[in-house]
Amino acid sequence: MLSRATTSAVAHRASSMRRMRRRAFNANRLYCATNGCTSFLVVDEIGQVAHCEICGYSRRLS
Ligand SMILES: [Zn+2]
Incomplete structure (x- = not known):
């Protein structure tokens, strides 16, 4: 149970990092x-x- 929560937290962090990278890329291409x-x-x-x-x-x- 604890390890599953950790896994989903890591997955969530990775997906929000992807979103941030995409936003930064768009900021350079106005x-x-x-x-x-x-x-x-x-x-x-x-x-x-x-x-x-x-x-x-x-x-x-x-
Ligand atoms: Zn123009």
């Missing part, structure tokens, strides 16, 4: 979508502003 623009925003090195090189749209991240 879709522009401004006026139907189909490119991804480029995040600057500080990680505070994302801009689109195609349409010039920029978005503050916080």
